[in-house]
Amino acid sequence: MHPEFETYLRRSGLAEEAVRRVSDLAVARKLRRNELLFSAGEICRHKVFVVSGLLHTFNISAGGNQHILQFAPENSWTLDVESYDRQIPSQVSIGAVEPSEILCWQKKDFDMLLAEVPQLKKFAEGLIARNIHYSRKRILISLSATPEEKYEDFIQTFPDYLARLPLRMIAAYLGISIKTLTRIRHAQLLR
Template sequence: MNISSLIMFDEFERYIRQYEPGLTREQMQLIRSKSVLKKVRRRQVLLHEGEVCQHKIFVLRGLLRTYGTANDGSEYVMKFTPEYEWITDPDSYFNRTPSELNIDAIEASDVVLWSHDDFEALRTVIPEINTLSEKLITQNMGVTQKRILLNISANAEEKYQYFIATYPDILRRVPLHMVASYLGVSRETLTRIRQGQAVAAKS
């Protein structure tokens, strides 16, 4: 690894030791040996619809987006992934089936990649990685369930309020049309909500 890559992985090591402080130096060296550090350009695609998802992805810097494409060509955003979060297409990754989603970079990003085979091997030989993986799966299930509940029970304004309360940093970094897509509302509806809130705040 060059100096830049070493610094990037050292940053990842500090992150993972917050959750698994008992990892030995030998275990971290094994994790390091299986990882690929990558600089991603803005709008660069990491997963194309129709491909089998090959990687677990950890974002060190930047912002990724997971989205699908409707029959009419419109995009619907499934997830935003900022710094210190993980992303993959779990169905395609675990079942080795073609993905129905795309993953690209909203901003220039630094990411750490592990291939499917390498990450699954790490889970086998390092119990702490398996524990962390299970925690992440449970966490993602909770987030997904909350989003489904909001989509069923909340109106557009309530969904927007939840988004800005939960993801204030992402709101500042993402174009409005992508936020609208994530919320499942039109850009015009979201604009009206924002304007109404601005007027209410001034009164």
């Protein structure tokens, strides 16, 4: 039994029987701060729900720079969708920013749940649509916004992340240097 997750599913509109079915197939796991769920080059074999903590999906460039694609806080899902769907080596890593508790489902188990629980399939489709909308917005901001606009969007979208993330991770997410981020933050303090 996973009480926090079950409450989350109930709030999402799943019937009690569906909640129990999905929860029963979950495997709980704890990650230490900076521990990797999996590394680039490995196959993403699980859908993951974050019960508590904060994960990030990232890539390290050939030059050693970290590029953060997304964060996954409590009550959110994460995976490398391409690696998971196609069962091919991932181009990204997923790791814990802070100590985290997660629930994992193997692909075969989650595929079975999607086939057997229509409510879950509908719920998953809604999550996928929201992720697509979010990704499009993020791409547009990355391509057209100034560093100041990127930071402003970040603090508007994720206000609680500022206290949870080191500045280097925020800069890596925004695609700007730590020096630029520090300058932006300093300018805001002077306003």
